[in-house]
Amino acid sequence: MTTVEAAGTPATAVTAPVLEVRDLSVSFTTEGGTVSAVDRVNLDLASGEIVGMVGESGCGKSVTAMSIAGLLPDSARTTGSVRLRGTELVGARESVLRRVRGKEIAYIFQEPMTSLNPVLTVGRQIGEVLQVHERMSRRAARARAVELLALVGIPSPAARVDNYPHQLSGGMRQRVMIAMAVACGPKVLVADEPTTALDVTVQAGILQVLRDMRDRLGTTILIITHDLGVIADIADRVLVMYAGRVAEQAPVTDLFAHPRHRYTAGLLSASPTPGRHAGTDRLSEIPGLVPVLSTQPDACTFADRCPAVDERCREAAPPLEPVRPPGTTAATTDHLAACWHPCPTPRTQPEETSP
Numbered sequence: 244m245t246t247v248e249a250a251g252t253p254a255t256a257v258t259a260p261v262l263e264v265r266d267l268s269v270s271f272t273t274e275g276g277t278v279s280a281v282d283r284v285n286l287d288l289a290s291g292e293i294v295g296m297v298g299e300s301g302c303g304k305s306v307t308a309m310s311i312a313g314l315l316p317d318s319a320r321t322t323g324s325v326r327l328r329g330t331e332l333v334g335a336r337e338s339v340l341r342r343v344r345g346k347e348i349a350y351i352f353q354e355p356m357t358s359l360n361p362v363l364t365v366g367r368q369i370g371e372v373l374q375v376h377e378r379m380s381r382r383a384a385r386a387r388a389v390e391l392l393a394l395v396g397i398p399s400p401a402a403r404v405d406n407y408p409h410q411l412s413g414g415m416r417q418r419v420m421i422a423m424a425v426a427c428g429p430k431v432l433v434a435d436e437p438t439t440a441l442d443v444t445v446q447a448g449i450l451q452v453l454r455d456m457r458d459r460l461g462t463t464i465l466i467i468t469h470d471l472g473v474i475a476d477i478a479d480r481v482l483v484m485y486a487g488r489v490a491e492q493a494p495v496t497d498l499f500a501h502p503r504h505r506y507t508a509g510l511l512s513a514s515p516t517p518g519r520h521a522g523t524d525r526l527s528e529i530p531g532l533v534p535v536l537s538t539q540p541d542a543c544t545f546a547d548r549c550p551a552v553d554e555r556c557r558e559a560a561p562p563l564e565p566v567r568p569p570g571t572t573a574a575t576t577d578h579l580a581a582c583w584h585p586c587p588t589p590r591t592q593p594e595e596t597s598p
């Protein structure tokens with residue numbers, strides 16, 4: 244574990260991160276005014292790491308991920324910095340983004356049917372990526388497409404390469420999307436709810452494919468999901484988003500065993516994650532709704548829903564800071580929470596108890 248250098252800095256890997264996000268904020272101009280979707284997010288992704296991003300609907304997960312991949316619409320205003328292997332992406336020219344997308348960073352969307360072209364065979368679609376980015380001949384690209392379909396576990400890839408998307412099951416289409424995404428060997432893969440529309444066994448297969456991509460190709464993966472079971476299954480580290488901000492981030496086992504932000508604790512008890520609901524079928528709910536960020540910029544955004552709220556929470560937003568692991572006195576950069584009154588841990592420090 245690395246020691247703390249400055250409060251509020253994200254967990255830093257020992258080697259230089261592949262992706263560095265600093266103070267990333269995104270707002271949208273709408274007819275009803277400016278909507279703030281992401282507020283000063285910091286995040287590092289280390290090489291070969293799988294990081295999960297969780298949070299309720301509307302917390303800013305997709306907007307964060309799309310801004311990282313340079314995929315936001317023109318109505319978005321982005322500030323801060325996103326550096327991918329040293330290249331700044333915020334404000335970069337379209338020619339830079341075009342070069343980076345696919346080759347350096349790739350994005351997998353939730354619903355492959357809307358991303359795949361229905362009138363082209365999957366082989367043509369994978370092949371086009373290779374022809375454009377890798378300047379492969381059509382023939383070589385087709386052969387590579389067959390290899391990629393095999394890599395993502397599609398049976399009879401030499402025959403499936405000539406299928407149209409509608410001839411494949413939902414799980415196979417998602418595998419095709421992953422094959423297209425990894426075709427040019429991107430360093431970073433952003434997977435936005437890649438398993439949401441799939442049943443549990445197909446979902447397990449897709450997660451295995453993502454793990455294989457990391458293990459075989461060293462791909463760094465940012466996976467967005469509502470499903471804490473998916474996070475527990477695949478992620479090394481978790482980032483919990485709330486109302487456009489990072490509420491907590493920690494190694495996965497630490498987060499599940501010792502959530503420190505009250506929102507994370509609420510999410511865990513509202514989710515049927517194995518081991519947390521022994522003997523009960525009922526899920527608890529976090530009362531209230533995710534607030535619109537622009538309505539309360541200088542307070543903890545979770546204040547209205549928090550069981551430990553006090554005046555301080557309504558007066559100032561807590562910074563994302565390292566918390567002490569149970570039984571230790573020194574904070575580490577591995578576990579950070581943005582909370583004035585973190586949940587107590589089994590051997591909590593006196594000043595960390597709830598009010």
Ligand SMILES: Nc1ncnc2c1ncn2[C@@H]1O[C@H](COP(=O)(O)OP(=O)(O)OP(=O)(O)O)[C@@H](O)[C@H]1O
Binds near residue numbers: 301316
């Ligand atoms: N194009 C847009 N124009 C205006 N507001 C937007 C736009 N895209 C997203 N938003 C707003 O930004 C906020 C964050 O949205 P985002 O899609 O990132 O949430 P999310 O956490 O990914 O939710 P979900 O899990 O439902 O996808 C929401 O309030 C959303 O309404």
